[in-house]
Amino acid sequence: MPPHVFADRSAAQPPGRGSVDALISQTRRLKGDMDAVRLGAPADRTDPRGRWQRALYELARHQLDDLDAHLAQLRDGPPPTPSDPVAPAAPEAERRASLLSRVGSAEWNLLTDEALWSEELYGILGRDPAAPALTLDELPSLVLEEDRPKLTAMVTDCLVDSRPIDGEFRVVHPDSGPRTVHMMGEPVLDAEGGTASMWAVLRDVSELRRSQREVRESHDSLQRGRHRAQAEHRLTTELREAVMPSWRGPLSLPGRGPGSLDLAARRLPAATASLIGGDWYDALELPDGPTLLGLGDLTGQGPAVTSHIAMMLGALRGMAMAGTGPGQLLTWLNQLLDATVQPALGSALCCRYRPDTRTLTWAQAGHPAPLLFRAGTGRRLHAPQGVLLGASAHAVYRQAEETLEVGDVLVLHTEGPVPGDRLLGLAPRLNEARTAQDCLRTVVEECGGTRRDHDACVLVARVAR
Known part of the structure; x- marks a missing residue:
């Protein structure tokens, strides 16, 4: 052109x-x-x-x-044409x-009502190259009905007000369905400043x-x-805080006296705030004086694992209040977890303490055994048999017993705070502590510099004097 x-x-x-x-x-x-x-x-x-x-x-x-x-x-x-000797290589x-x-051009002569289209424009608009070019009045017939007012306004502004055209509309292509065309053009003025014709470059921008x-x-x-x-x-944070707050400090139990337990617990959050896992703990005064201590870790994150924790805590408390021993309690928790709509795996530690005899009866399900600190030394209790909750529907959980002494400190923890051997090294400092809260503070200080990939829980029980 x-x-x-x-x-x-x-x-x-x-x-x-x-x-x-x-x-x-x-x-x-x-x-x-x-x-x-x-x-x-x-x-x-x-x-x-x-x-x-x-x-x-x-x-x-x-x-x-x-x-x-x-x-x-x-x-x-x-x-260049294919016969051109200087044409680029085929690819x-x-x-x-x-x-x-995808780029074509057109000119519409307003004086003669003639239209001139480039070969590429026929392909863009899906027209037979042998057919005559459409006039400006005929062009909207190719455009989707909802886009025709837009095209009419662009052409009118160009012809009447001499404004440049810059807009898009969609055409119905017979081979490939609707195509988006970007149109840019200007009026061509005669010697008197009137509009003699209009030219435009049209580009298929469908892929773009x-x-x-x-x-x-x-x-x-x-x-x-x-x-x-x-x-x-x-939602997970709100549910978790409702079920088990991050910080509970001293756990007050009504039956205080010689041989009773002074308790403190804390949940240690993960290094990444978004990773709210399935760690939990619980302590409960049972009828006739015993104390229930529970702690564990369920697989998963988010609201689902938090609802599982709420379910397990409710079941744990209900069965414990009915007098169920730790071994049988874990057996039934295992069956409950296996029967849920979304089965999960979890470790757990369940302890029942009688203050009158200072007897600790406990069972575990794939969980680290409690640490016992006495007179400035520490050791890990020997663990009875017990696999992870949810691993086997017919698992059996054995019990173990330990007689505690006044001043003894028990530390129950989930995986992750610090290695057990490192916690055992705190024995001299825990021996000097006066309360379970002081003991917990010592443990948390030792864990403070450890970067955790998930939550962890610590529960400290000290036999009162």
Whole structure:
């Protein structure tokens, strides 16, 4: 199409070949860098953030491919014919032709009502190249009905108010369904300043808009996932604090006296606040004077594991109040956990202490044994038989007994605070402590510098004098 001459100025001339070559080189360097980054992107398609990143890479690649082809056309002129001896190599020619086929041009002469379309525009709009070009009045027939007012407004503004055209509409392509077309154009003025014709460049941006939609959708999915995770974390935190607060300090039991237990407990949060796990503890004064001590760790995170903890604490207290011994109690907890809709694994420690005889009866399910501190030394109690809760529906849990002495300190803990041997090294300091709260503070200070991947619980019981 020959350059248009406006009433007040000549059409701008294309930039020099050297400056365009420099732009092409920069674009291709960017494409190489983009490919390197894209290849290093996460391959996990289930990760919302990874999907969003890959969608952005694809969008940027589409834009760089288009820019490369448009700059090459600006430098080289119209695409060469297959018979042209200086035509590029076949793969490069095919790639460039494919990209350039998405750009067409048109001119509508208002004086003669003639329309002139480029060959590429016929393909973009899905028209037979042998058919006559559509006039401006006929063009809306190709456009989706809901987009026709938009096209009419753009053309009217250009012809009546001499405004440039820059907008998009969708056309019904007979071979590929709806296509999105971006139209840019200007009025051509005659010597008196009136509009003599209108020209436009039309570009098929369907793939580009598809990539942009994927970016938006993946970003929206990422945001929804974040909102769900935040809501779930908030719900889990509220449930957890309702079931078992992070800090309870001294655990007051009514039956205080010689031989009774002075108790203190604390839940130690994970280094990452979002990782709320399944660690739990409990202490309860039972009928006729015994004390129940319980502590454990369920697999999983979030509201599901918190609801499991609430269920287990309710069952633990109910069975203990009915007089069930630790071994039988763990057996029934194991069957309960195995029968839940969402089975889980868990370790547990269950102790029953009688202050009148200072007898500790206990059982464990795949859990570290209690640490006993006496007269400045410490040891781990010998553990009876017991597998993880939920590992076997017919598991049997044995019991062990230990007679405590006034001033003894028991430390029950879940996996994770610090290694047991390191805790045993606290024996001299625990021997000097006056209360269970002082003992707990000593243990927590020792655990304070340890980075934990999940929550941990510590329960301290000191035999009162």
